[in-house]
Amino acid sequence: MKSFYKVIxxxxxxxxxxxxxxxxxxxxxxxxxxxxxxxxPLCHISVNNATIxxxxxxxxxxxxxxxxxxxxxxxxxxxxLGNDNTxxxxxxxxxxxxxxxxxxxxxxxxxxGFELVDDANCEPFTERFDNMLAGWAVTFNIGTTxxxxxx
Numbered sequence: 001m002k003s004f005y006k007v008i009x010x011x012x013x014x015x016x017x018x019x020x021x022x023x024x025x026x027x028x029x030x031x032x033x034x035x036x037x038x039x040x041p042l043c044h045i046s047v048n049n050a051t052i053x054x055x056x057x058x059x060x061x062x063x064x065x066x067x068x069x070x071x072x073x074x075x076x077x078x079x080x081l082g083n084d085n086t087x088x089x090x091x092x093x094x095x096x097x098x099x100x101x102x103x104x105x106x107x108x109x110x111x112x113g114f115e116l117v118d119d120a121n122c123e124p125f126t127e128r129f130d131n132m133l134a135g136w137a138v139t140f141n142i143g144t145t146x147x148x149x150x151x
Contacts, residue, residue, distance in 0.1 A: 002113075003057070003113045003114055003144035003145055003146065004057075006114060006144075007059060007061075007114050007142050008026065008045055008047075010104070010107065010112070011045055011061070011063060011100060011104070012024045012026075012043075012045065014099065014100045014103040014104070015043040015063070015065075015096065015100055018096050018100075020041055020067075020092045020093065020096045021041045021042070021043050021065070021096060022039035022040060022042065023039045023040075023041075023042050023043070024043045024044075024045065025042065025043070025044045025045070026044070026045045026046075027044075027046065028046065029044065029046050029062075031044075032044045032064070040066070040067045040068045040133075041065070041066065041067035041089075041092070041093065041096075042064075042067070043063055043065050043066075043096075044063065044064040044066075045061065045062075045063050046061070046062045046063070046064070047059055047060070047061050048061065048062055048139070052146075055145065055146055056143055056144070056145065056146065057143070057144050058117060058142070058144075059141065059142045059143075059144065060139065060140075060141050061139070061140060061141075061142060062139045063097070063100065063137075063138045064136075064137050064138075065093040065094075065096050065135045065136050065138065066089075066093065066125075066134065066135030066136075067089045067092070067133065067134065067135060068089075068131070068132060069084050069085060069086050069089055069126075069132040069133065069134050070084060070085045071084045071132070086126055086134050089134040089135060090126075090134060090136070093134075093135040093136050094122065094124075094136055097120070097122055097136050097138045100138070101116070101120045101138070101140065104116045104140070104142065113144055113145045114142050114143060114144040114145070115142070115143050116140060116141070116142060116143075117140075117141040117142065117143045118140070118141055119140075120138050120139065120140035121138070121139045121140070122136045122137070123136065124136055125137060
């Protein structure tokens, strides 16, 4: 069953091809290196679950697209923008999410062995992690073909 690898490799390659990312990691959300040793912006791929159907497997995947928030030392009275770049981070990481989903939508299910099922759900975060990260958790379903046969 190589379709699982094809899906995560395609996501990794789509993210790496964009300028708003420096590193891609994989695994449990708790495995993300949240120390400032990682190169940000960062994408973390997490497979939540899989549903096995007849000749088809649907993977529920979340990609976390994030960057460090820079806080300015200057005081500001602009309560809309604040004194950090949170809005800039959310903007660039959502643009990256959109690009990755577009790449997945354009895949040829017959040739590539997978297809995006339904729409992607994007949830912003600004206080999820301890070290001033902001970004988007993008959750979607990918359907893959399976070569497994009945014995």
